[in-house]
Amino acid sequence: MTASTRFLEPFRPALAAALATAALAVAVLPVGAATQSYSYRVELAGTAKKRHAHAGNVDWECRGKYCIASARGGNVSVRGCRELASQVGRVVSYRSEIKHLGGDQIDECNAVLASDTSPPKGAPGKAAGLAATAARPDSPPRVTTEELTFTGVHNWSPVK
Amino acid sequence: MRAAGVLGAVALLGAVCVAPATARAEIFTIETPVSVKGLPPEVIDGAVTCAVFTEPDGNSSNLGYGGFGSVQFTVKGGAFLGRLRVPVQLDVASASLLRSYRCTLYFIRNVGGERKSATAARLSDPRSPDYREEFRRARGSRFAGEVGGSL
Numbered sequence: 001m002t003a004s005t006r007f008l009e010p011f012r013p014a015l016a017a018a019l020a021t022a023a024l025a026v027a028v029l030p031v032g033a034a035t036q037s038y039s040y041r042v043e044l045a046g047t048a049k050k051r052h053a054h055a056g057n058v059d060w061e062c063r064g065k066y067c068i069a070s071a072r073g074g075n076v077s078v079r080g081c082r083e084l085a086s087q088v089g090r091v092v093s094y095r096s097e098i099k100h101l102g103g104d105q106i107d108e109c110n111a112v113l114a115s116d117t118s119p120p121k122g123a124p125g126k127a128a129g130l131a132a133t134a135a136r137p138d139s140p141p142r143v144t145t146e147e148l149t150f151t152g153v154h155n156w157s158p159v160k
Numbered sequence: 161m162r163a164a165g166v167l168g169a170v171a172l173l174g175a176v177c178v179a180p181a182t183a184r185a186e187i188f189t190i191e192t193p194v195s196v197k198g199l200p201p202e203v204i205d206g207a208v209t210c211a212v213f214t215e216p217d218g219n220s221s222n223l224g225y226g227g228f229g230s231v232q233f234t235v236k237g238g239a240f241l242g243r244l245r246v247p248v249q250l251d252v253a254s255a256s257l258l259r260s261y262r263c264t265l266y267f268i269r270n271v272g273g274e275r276k277s278a279t280a281a282r283l284s285d286p287r288s289p290d291y292r293e294e295f296r297r298a299r300g301s302r303f304a305g306e307v308g309g310s311l
Contacts, residue, residue: 045228046251090228092222093222103219103222103262104264104281104282104306106211106222107264108209108264108277108279110209110228111207111209111266111277113228142188142190143188143189143191143261144191144192144193145261145307145308145309146304146307147194147195147304148192148193148265148280148304148306148307149194149195149196149303150297150304151196151197151198151297151298151302152199152200152238152284152296152297152298153297153298154199154200154201154294156198156239
C-alpha cells in the first residue's frame with residue numbers, strides 16, 4: 001500500500017461494501033443511465049468528531065483525520081464543506097477526483113466553526129505597522145501582518 | 161491480581177478522560193491592521209481569519225496546515241479602522257514549526273435576517289461569480305483582501 005492510499009485502510013470494509021454496491025448498480029442500470037460518480041476526500045485538522053455525517057447532500061464516512069464520500073458530478077462547494085466542518089471539525093483540504101476548494105475557500109469553510117463561539121471584538125485604533133515582524137523568541141509567538149484594506153463607493157454621514 | 165487489573169483499567173480510563181481537558185493547544189497570535197470604508201449598509205460585521213502552515217509556501221499551496229483562528233469586528237457607518245489580534249489555535253506541537261501564514265478579510269451581511277459571510281475579494285472582484293455591484297471598489301483605491309507571508 002502506498003502512502004497516498006494508506007489513509008484508506010480504516011475504510012476497507014466500507015469501501016468493499018461500496019464497491020460491491022457500485023458493481024451491482026452498474027450491472028442493473030440501463031446503458032447510458034449511469035451518471036459519472038466521483039470519490040471525495042476530506043482531510044481534517046484533527047480526529048473527526050463523528051464517523052458518519054450527512055453534508056452537502058452526501059453521506060460521509062469519517063475515520064481518524066479523513067472523511068470520504070462518493071457522489072455524482074465531482075463538484076465541490078464551500079457550503080458543503082461548511083456543513084461537514086460543523087459536524088466533524090476543522091477542514092484542511094476538501095477535494096473530489098476532479099475539483100478541490102482553494103485556500104481562501106477552506107478558510108471560508110472553517111469560518112463556520114469560529115462563528116460558533118463569541119470571538120472578541122476588535123478595538124478601534126489607528127492602523128500602523130505594515131511589515132511582518134516576528135516576535136522575540138522569549139515572548140509569546142506573534143506576528144504583525146500587512147494591512148487588509150477595502151474602500152467601497154458608499155457615502156455615509158459622519159457617525160456621531 | 162484481578163483487582164489490580166481492574167484498578168489499572170479504571171486509572172487508564174480516568175487518564176484518557178482527563179487528558180483532553182488538560183491538553184491545551186498553543187495559541188499563536190497574528191496582529192492584523194484593518195481599514196475598510198464605504199461599505200454598503202447590509203454589512204454589519206467583518207471578520208479576519210488566519211491560517212498558519214508548516215510549509216514555507218503553505219500560504220499559497222495550502223500544504224502543511226498548522227492551525228486556524230478568526231476574529232470578528234463591528235462595522236459602523238460602513239467602516240472599521242483598527243488592529244485585530246487573531247488567536248490562532250495551533251494543530252501542530254509548536255509555533256517553531258510554522259513557516260507561513262495567510263489572513264483573509266470577510267464581510268458579514270445581513271440578508272433577510274440571516275448572516276452571510278464571504279471574502280472581500282469574492283464580493284468585490286468583478287470576475288468572481290459572487291461579485292455584487294454594491295461592493296465595487298472606489299476608483300484608484302488600494303485593495304488587500306488577503307495578506308500572507310513567511311514566519
